[in-house]
Every structure is written in structure tokens, then in C-alpha cells.
Amino acid sequence: MTHQAPVPPSEKESFGERLQKALSARGPLCVGIDPHASLLLRWGLPDSVDGLRSFADTVVSALADRVAVMKPQSAFFERFGAAGVSVLESTIRQARQAGTIVILDAKRGDIGSTVQAYAQAYLSPTSPIAADAVTVSPYLGFGSLAPVIDEAEAHGGGVFVLALTSNPEGPSVQHARTSDGRTVAQTIIDEAAACNAKAPVLGSVGLVVGATVGDTGHDLSALNGPVLVPGLGAQGGAADDMRGLFRDLRGVVVPSYSREVLSHGPGKSGLRDAADRALSACQKALF
Numbered sequence: 001m002t003h004q005a006p007v008p009p010s011e012k013e014s015f016g017e018r019l020q021k022a023l024s025a026r027g028p029l030c031v032g033i034d035p036h037a038s039l040l041l042r043w044g045l046p047d048s049v050d051g052l053r054s055f056a057d058t059v060v061s062a063l064a065d066r067v068a069v070m071k072p073q074s075a076f077f078e079r080f081g082a083a084g085v086s087v088l089e090s091t092i093r094q095a096r097q098a099g100t101i102v103i104l105d106a107k108r109g110d111i112g113s114t115v116q117a118y119a120q121a122y123l124s125p126t127s128p129i130a131a132d133a134v135t136v137s138p139y140l141g142f143g144s145l146a147p148v149i150d151e152a153e154a155h156g157g158g159v160f161v162l163a164l165t166s167n168p169e170g171p172s173v174q175h176a177r178t179s180d181g182r183t184v185a186q187t188i189i190d191e192a193a194a195c196n197a198k199a200p201v202l203g204s205v206g207l208v209v210g211a212t213v214g215d216t217g218h219d220l221s222a223l224n225g226p227v228l229v230p231g232l233g234a235q236g237g238a239a240d241d242m243r244g245l246f247r248d249l250r251g252v253v254v255p256s257y258s259r260e261v262l263s264h265g266p267g268k269s270g271l272r273d274a275a276d277r278a279l280s281a282c283q284k285a286l287f
């Protein structure tokens with residue numbers, strides 16, 4: 001993987017278009033920024049705001065000019081309170097300036113009027129913590145997400161809705177059957193597809209589908225939107241698992257690795273080599 005020119009955000013382009021360009025220019029890879037306490041220790045950093053800042057700065061300066069997407073995990077910053085959130089703000093800003101697309105993994109969800117405030121926080125261009133896209137939870141009803149989907153559309157942002165998560169507890173909720181016989185996950189997939197139905201290119205309402213979910217029989221064929229794929233590496237998912245899962249979704253899959261890459265720091269070359277290996281495994285599996 002070599003240094004790639006930034007993919008500049010354009011007011012006129014939708015998130016889906018920008019993401020598709022970034023994936024084709026830099027390859028299908030998202031690197032998560034998850035400053036676990038154990039990783040700070042492994043990198044020889046203190047488990048403090050200074051350690052957090054140093055960790056995030058290193059990951060961004062090693063990778064943001066070359067990977068298509070980065071995904072800071074909000075929880076690891078929030079655990080340091082306001083000072084941690086301030087590091088998150090600068091991490092998002094620096095990563096976007098370096099040319100990567102930033103998906104903030106915050107998994108927010110609430111009643112619609114509160115979701116509106118989350119939408120402003122994470123997707124309004126005037127917000128200090130604005131990212132290119134945010135992860136959201138549909139478990140207060142997909143319709144409660146309307147304000148964040150509208151905000152994304154208004155500002156060229158994106159939304160990734162949890163559909164089939166990578167954790168073993170997910171199926172107890174997501175595979176449950178609704179009154180029309182579809183699973184809960186399939187209703188979420190279908191609602192996201194309806195949001196993207198009129199998008200001229202790739203829609204901006206994506207889904208989260210873990211690499212670990214196995215062959216569940218869910219139908220993603222009408223989505224016309226991106227699929228963020230966590231669960232690779234540390235959680236046991238392998239790039240090859242995506243071959244069968246996303247057979248017909250070429251160009252829209254965003255494989256995401258956090259610990260698998262981050263454990264090769266703090267040296268920038270170690271991080272870059274690990275990202276290169278992940279990218280090449282994903283390219284082989286997805287093309």
C-alpha cells in the first residue's frame with residue numbers, strides 16, 4: 001500500500017459516492033481506532049489522556065493518508081470524559097484532513113427527537129465532532145432513525161445501521177421473527193434498501209453485518225448501499241468468510257479491522273504492514 005492522494009469531500013457528492021471512490025482508489029479496508037487499555041500498555045503508553053492522544057495520533061499519521069476508511073470507536077475515548085472526547089474530536093478532524101473517510105462508531109439510537117440531537121452532533125458540518133458517517137442502532141424502531149438519515153442526506157454524510165452484528169448475542173434479537181415472517185434483521189435490511197432505492201449511485205444508508213455471522217440466509221441484494229464488516233481478525237472472522245457472505249456485493253463492502261492491525265504498533269511501519277496484509281486478504285476475497 002502506498003501513499004494515495006486524499007479523496008476530498010465535495011458538497012455536491014453524497015456519502016455513497018465518496019465512499020465508492022475511496023474504496024476503488026485505496027482498496028476495501030477500514031482500520032478501527034480502538035485504544036483499548038491493553039493496547040496502550042502494549043505500546044508502552046500510560047492509560048491516560050496523554051496515552052490516548054499519542055495512540056490516536058500515531059494511528060492517524062501512519063494510516064490516514066492510505067486507507068480508505070477509519071473508524072474511531074467512541075467508547076474508548078469517552079472513558080476519559082471530556083478530555084477523551086476532545087481527543088476524539090481532533091482525531092476525527094486530522095484523519096479527515098489526511099484524506100480518509102471517517103465512520104464514527106457510536107451506535108447511537110433513541111426516540112426520534114433525541115436522535116435529531118445525535119444527528120446534529122455527528123453529522124452537522126458545524127459540529128466539532130462531525131464525522132463522514134456514524135453507526136446507529138435501530139432497536140427503538142427503524143423509523144426513529146429518520147432524523148439522522150435526513151441529516152446525512154442534507155450534508156453528504158452516511159449512516160450505518162446495525163443489522164447482523166458480529167457478537168454471539170446478536171442472533172437472539174436479530175434472528176427473531178416478526179409477524180410477517182421476516183427476521184428483525186431482514187426488516188432492517190429492507191428499510192435501509194428502501195432509503196437507498198432512489199439513489200442514482202450507491203446510497204448513503206449502510207448496514208453493519210459482522211464477518212462472523214455465517215450463512216444466515218438474509219437477503220442483501222436490494223440494499224444499494226455500503227456494508228460495514230467488523231468481526232475480522234480478533235473476533236475470529238477471516239477475510240475468506242466474506243467471499244460467500246457478500247458474493248454479489250462487489251465494491252460496496254467495507255471490511256473493518258481494529259485490534260488485528262493496532263496490535264502491530266506503535267511503529268508506523270508495523271501498522272502499515274499489518275494494514276497492507278489485511279487489505280490484500282480482503283482484495284483477494286472480494287474480487
Ligand SMILES: O=c1ccn([C@@H]2O[C@H](COP(=O)(O)O)[C@@H](O)[C@H]2O)c(=O)[nH]1
Pocket residue numbers: 032034073105164165166167208209210230231232233234235256257258259260
Ligand atoms: O457488530 C459489530 C459492530 C461493531 N463492532 C465494533 O468494531 C470494532 C471491532 O474491533 P476488533 O478489534 O476488530 O474486534 C469494535 O470497535 C466494535 O465495537 C463490532 O465488533 N461488531
